[in-house]
Amino acid sequence: EMAEQYLKELEKGPWPSHVAEIRKTGYPLHVYGVGLVARKSPWGPSAVKAKRLTGVLARIARDWVPKGGEEVHFRVFHTPGRFLPTSYLRGIIKVAREYGIGLVEVVGQTGAMVINVRSKEVGDAMIEALRQVGTDVGGSGDAIRELNTCVGPALCEFALYDTLKWFTEFRKDKKIHDAIAVPGFPYKFKIKFSGCPMDCGRANRADLGFIGTWKGAPEVDQELLRKKIEAGEVDPNDLVSKCAGGAISWDAEKKELKIDGSRCKKCMYCIRKAYPAIKPGKERRVAVVVGGGSKGRYGPKLGWFVGYLKPDEVQKGIELVFKVIEPWDKEAQAKVRVGDYILMTGLYQFIEKTGIQLEDTPKLVEKLPDNVPYRVLPEEERKKYAQFAEELRRAVGI
Amino acid sequence: EMAEQYLKELEKGPWPSHVAEIRKTGYPLHVYGVGLVARKSPWGPSAVKAKRLTGVLARIARDWVPKGGEEVHFRVFHTPGRFLPTSYLRGIIKVAREYGIGLVEVVGQTGAMVINVRSKEVGDAMIEALRQVGTDVGGSGDAIRELNTCVGPALCEFALYDTLKWFTEFRKDKKIHDAIAVPGFPYKFKIKFSGCPMDCGRANRADLGFIGTWKGAPEVDQELLRKKIEAGEVDPNDLVSKCAGGAISWDAEKKELKIDGSRCKKCMYCIRKAYPAIKPGKERRVAVVVGGGSKGRYGPKLGWFVGYLKPDEVQKGIELVFKVIEPWDKEAQAKVRVGDYILMTGLYQFIEKTGIQLEDTPKLVEKLPDNVPYRVLPEEERKKYAQFAEELRRAVGI
Amino acid sequence: MSAIQLNIPNELDRFLPDIVKRNYGKWKERKFHGPGIIEHVSETGERVFTVKAALPPNARVSVDTLEKFADIADKLGVGALRITIAGNVEFITDSLEKALKIREELEKLGFPVGGWGGALWGINTCTAFLTCQIAVIDAPSIGKALGDALKPYFTGEEKLPAKLRVFISGCPSGCAGGTAIDIAIVGMWGAPPKIREEVLPLCMPPPKALAKIPESQVFLVQVCPTGALTLRREGEKIKLVLVGEKCINCGRCKDNCDAFDYDPKDVGAAILIGGKMANTGVGPRLARVLIPWIPANPPRYDEIIAVVKKVVDVWKKHGRPGERLADFVERIGWAKFVELVGAPKMAAQYLWWPDAARTYLTYRARGEVIFKGFRDAP
Amino acid sequence: MSAIQLNIPNELDRFLPDIVKRNYGKWKERKFHGPGIIEHVSETGERVFTVKAALPPNARVSVDTLEKFADIADKLGVGALRITIAGNVEFITDSLEKALKIREELEKLGFPVGGWGGALWGINTCTAFLTCQIAVIDAPSIGKALGDALKPYFTGEEKLPAKLRVFISGCPSGCAGGTAIDIAIVGMWGAPPKIREEVLPLCMPPPKALAKIPESQVFLVQVCPTGALTLRREGEKIKLVLVGEKCINCGRCKDNCDAFDYDPKDVGAAILIGGKMANTGVGPRLARVLIPWIPANPPRYDEIIAVVKKVVDVWKKHGRPGERLADFVERIGWAKFVELVGAPKMAAQYLWWPDAARTYLTYRARGEVIFKGFRDAP
Ligand code: SRM
Ligand code: SRM
């Protein structure tokens, strides 16, 4: 039939084929094929009883799918940095074979490993087996989801704080653990870590993101840089003209590169081009961004910057999770993401309500240039300004 | 009384005083003084019969002003570039003395000269006298207002087209003349000219503005530039780092300054610093901006760019006036400025309705990056895209 | 169309001085000779000097003074002067010596010479209490008080990072030039207007007509951008009512009908910062509200002067050479700037507009990016 | 709070390979050895090589294949591999020689090695028809078709100006990672959903309760961002109705209730361009709609592939070295970009949203500037 024809078509070509992989497993491929032909998802909602309140999902084929079918899968916690020693990996393989259908989504887009379960009956047994291997099931629904992080100091020279340590410390925290295990918030909540402004960890689109950065100018090893320039590896004029902040100038006589820290936008251009002659600055920080997400009530958004932490302030970072969650959890309607809630409250009031007070936490919200000067203010507001003017008058000495 | 005390206070201090000037004239200063004390404008609306439908304004003191008072003034056309040969100026002085109260606002913010009239009775006589001197009264209400222009080629080395010629050609045009003399649009309409991107003529905030510019890179006289650099007048690194577009690079070996025209934002920095070694480029244009204004229905706005004219296309510029006015005049409610109308229609549809088709007229409206991907399109729209995809498919060869 | 034939002065030949005509479009260089004086060098070798002097607020000059100007122009100049677009006067002559003499004469008359470059180029004010019926505060007297305070920046005794211009408008109409400027001071009622019922009928359709036309066709209802003005039925009568919570003090009702009035005790000024029209630096932009309301106390307006001085001080101290206020604010960020000035945290009400006001405020953000300069990428 | 005690794998010591532990945080240099292979140089003098290979769409791998991977890692690697955040596999080893061998083995198994720098780094797809009940189009099969078309950009036979990543999501939920990416392909119903009346009661309060609670408290009414879902009284009955004109196809109703359905003949994909998360170039930003709707025709999706190819061609031809798609579009301007691609003029309806949809769309523009990078000006 046509479904099979479509599936065959998807096994051709040079790119790895999911169909080819799935053929080797117990997944009901015909359901998928029928969906493709019908141009509709073949799956409808189903349920399964399990020892977990999050991470467990079940599907049943729609009634128009001939012969029907069932599908159950678990979201399984990944290892820090998604490193898989073969011993551990073989353990997972064993479980996926024994209790599953031999199919694994090795990483989901949030960061979990997704493993298909053979049938509704073996769910709890699989959970037990996964616990033996050293992991567990969880992180879906209106809860804290699987955390995610870039590989950080384990493999990357740019890591400005220890993303893997933060990631594990967060997951070890009792309150976070509980909020992963038991849903109860208005909507999902995601936490992501990136070691540097390149944001390989996609923290910019998390409900709460942590991104390594620094203050001031990148660090320049002038001697090494001169060598690289002489060797033709680095072109100083290229650095000057491509610097996102217009922060770099090159003194051709002294053969010295100067960087104006206050203009540096941390675009990493100079660093990527001239590493390690140019490196991130020494005053390292973790920028905190809040409210990203792909849909929610008001559409896609990136996070808002709410201040800096220091690389060793992981504990403060954990406290932030609940500072951010508290007013949202209390006030937001169901299916309103943190970012939507911020848009409703205003970042400015949100920061007040959460009590976030970090280094460089915005005190005033930047507005678009097209605001309008006309507005009736309540009398007490006017008094505030009158008082300010009065103080200023005295200070300026008029 | 207190009013006089306020007035005296305003005659003190080093800055020229309007009160001191007005004391030398027949203006009813006590009305002004009473207003200051009352913290309210002392003037209410009044009317005067005159041979002009625009440019004539009359006020009567509010009933709470002791002794009352009257005020009548005319908006008088200025000379091109507001040059005043003394012979002409003495003519104006004579009229202002004979028919007026000896008080002139030498230029209003739109660009007219404002002359106070002695009484409602001599209005028509003053108009006649002004005509003898070589000017006239007009430009208020829902009409084309007094045009305005920067001094341009008369005194300025930066002028990229002949602003004074455009200004006079526009005013000479019969249709524009009529639209100045007789009100009838939904709201006021202002036209301004600036010779270069510095916008001394404030064209960016006009209903229709013309701003001189060029395409590509500024012109560099390398030899002269080298001289200026050697003389310490110009610092090439300063040019590189302050260039708004990041367009400039300096080859220290060859002592050559390169400018990437496609990145030049016409910020004039390099030109101002190194003139005449660096000059505007040779491909000169007149940028047309539409829809600026200070209030209107939707608040303050700068104009939108709608395309380029060539420096000699003054006639096309004049045609543009009525292209812009036509749909607005037909469709907009009273007191809706052109810019408001554009916001209601969308720039994109506005351009279609007006039939504006200039060099680089935007074909697609730039949107803020935060638009949202979800929208139900009508079927015919979807067909358009399907057809495009089909053509593309064939073109790309799939 | 029109029977009126205006005598508009359009003869370039008549109005341009000869020396200007000879060098028209041929300028190749200019030099600044201290505050207010520019030497224009032409390809022909000729030189023209211009001397710029401040005029009183609202460019209000008596004919006596104008006569003295004419005399100076005849004696020391080329028999002509010009008024700048911003209401300063510019004398034209042909040697530096004469230019310096002109400066002397002008200063003797009390008109300071200055402006250009890193300086105050002048203060523009609308006419306000001098002639305007809808003024909320008086711009010319504020201009005078501010001029007294800022004069050293005009005459060059004290330097600024870049050009500074101040627009003072007596009400949100913004006749001093709107808000696309370094510093804009704008009159504000501070509270929703009151309707003088006795005057209102002059602006409304007669009761019988009113009963028939749809609300959206009533002029005053149309004019209000926020829907603060609506019709309400009171028994048999249809009344225009003003919903205070929706009013944003735009003044459009008063622009169009004398029945709208305000209470002097509520009145104040908004101060906006960081706009510009020139395409220099970060390009043209509207200013934004630094102070939504402060008292405007005549005749010396100490509070307003204090804020402006503080803003100028901050800019002077932290701004880089050549950096307009707008560029400076863009570089350091608005929040930082507000902190440096020390202004109170803006009221949440001011930042987060009620739904009713939103149309008025965000239409602009709905669509296009505002013209930001002249890019001609490939 | 919770009685459940999860066994979350947190032991860094257990999961990091020894060679990584020894050099943790000590990396000082890295070299790229052709597509997919990086050499990491540590202060300790040790070197680690990583080899990156593409996995099938949605990172779906059979245990048989995983076993082969484990064997390779044991034989040629350090007894460990890792999965990248984006669903590629990375093998870790200690010499270039072994790295090249690993590449060979992987390619033999049909997993191309590549990515990094000016290349396609991979395609992310959500699960869609594989397991998702709300999917509109099938992301994995589009990912496969697109991978076939773009493979030379992954393996380095053809070069790109900079990193390219594609996210393919079966519906607007954006599970492939949203739209802050170079190219995002998103499933679209193309027409307002239909309500399957027989299923609806499962998602609504019982009729008696419905009569009592205010409309704003009804979950499905709350969930719809545009007010397209409202209650209407039909005789005695209170009904949930869908106002098609207000619907923006966001899918939030269907996310929360299985009663919402669509017609396969209307279905298509939106293609968005020029987003990114990295702070490089112009900084993090959301992509914008290039194509609001085109047909999504399985199994080969020629139309979608054609658009993506065209976009890549334009970028390849006009982009500068190192310039991400977002940076390129920012430099030349959106209008110019659309022109180069040749896409039809966007429907006015698409650009100018009905009032009802405005909340959904412009809230973001109401207030703050989105976090644009890390500025720390004085
Ligand atoms: C499995 C996964 C796709 C994958 O194969 O990679 C996935 C699958 C689903 N997502 Fe997702 N989302 C997955 C990552 C994401 C991401 C990516 C991320 O986390 O960075 C996003 C965008 C980021 C974000 O959260 O905004 C994402 C945004 C959504 C949304 C929109 C949320 C919103 O704010 O509106 C929904 C809709 C909803 O919540 O009802 C959604 C809903 C769903 C549902 C539950 C829809 C449903 O009811 O059928 C999908 C379940 C499919 C299934 O059968 O398992 N999924 N979802 C990813 C989770 C695996 C993991 O934990 O690693
Ligand atoms: C005289 C002048 C101020 C001055 O002394 O310089 C002036 C004076 C008035 N303006 Fe203006 N405007 C003057 C230039 C401007 C400018 C500046 C400009 O043109 O660049 C603007 C801002 C730019 C713009 O047009 O947007 C300006 C924006 C307004 C507005 C707001 C228009 C809007 O779009 O909402 C109003 C309100 C109105 O139209 O009802 C207004 C209304 C008024 C009225 C007519 C209010 C009234 O009914 O009393 C003022 C009459 C005062 C009087 O007694 O003459 N005036 N007005 C300027 C005209 C003289 C001249 O022609 O040179």
Ligand code: SRM
């Ligand atoms: C005379 C005047 C035009 C006129 O037709 O009247 C004028 C004329 C010149 N302007 Fe201007 N500008 C004049 C108002 C303006 C305005 C409008 C305004 O002030 O309301 C602007 C836009 C202001 C803004 O951005 O909001 C303006 C922005 C500039 C700039 C850009 C300054 C900047 O840093 O952004 C320059 C360049 C400079 O100063 O180096 C400039 C430079 C010049 C120079 C000095 C050109 C030069 O550097 O050689 C012109 C001298 C010609 C001359 O000798 O008369 N002119 N200039 C105006 C004098 C106003 C005054 O009385 O002070």
Ligand code: SRM
């Ligand atoms: C492995 C991975 C992190 C992880 O924990 O899994 C990763 C690791 C590195 N990234 Fe990344 N990036 C990884 C996903 C990302 C993502 C997220 C994504 O693709 O979804 C981004 C943000 C994308 C965006 O902006 O939307 C990302 C943006 C970058 C960039 C900035 C690229 C740009 O031009 O904007 C660089 C710098 C570069 O390529 O020179 C970079 C560079 C790097 C380097 C190669 C650092 C370097 O240049 O030395 C890191 C290598 C460490 C290593 O050997 O493992 N990484 N990188 C991810 C590999 C994904 C893959 O399978 O291809």
Ligand code: SF4
């Ligand atoms: S985000 Fe930075 S530290 Fe983390 S992997 Fe990417 S480049 Fe390395």
Ligand code: SF4
């Ligand atoms: S990191 Fe980017 S912005 Fe900062 S100095 Fe380097 S190139 Fe410039």
Ligand code: SF4
């Ligand atoms: S706008 Fe340009 S051309 Fe006109 S006066 Fe100003 S600097 Fe000169």
Ligand code: SF4
């Ligand atoms: S005009 Fe401005 S943007 Fe253009 S090259 Fe000169 S400094 Fe750069």
Ligand code: SF4
């Ligand atoms: S700004 Fe207001 S007060 Fe000043 S002249 Fe214009 S309308 Fe009158």
Ligand code: SF4
């Ligand atoms: S027109 Fe403006 S000032 Fe008048 S009521 Fe409406 S919002 Fe208030």
Ligand code: SF4
């Ligand atoms: S993007 Fe849509 S189709 Fe894909 S998994 Fe998420 S909810 Fe399902």
Ligand code: SF4
């Ligand atoms: S929730 Fe979204 S898709 Fe559903 S009806 Fe409302 S707008 Fe349409």
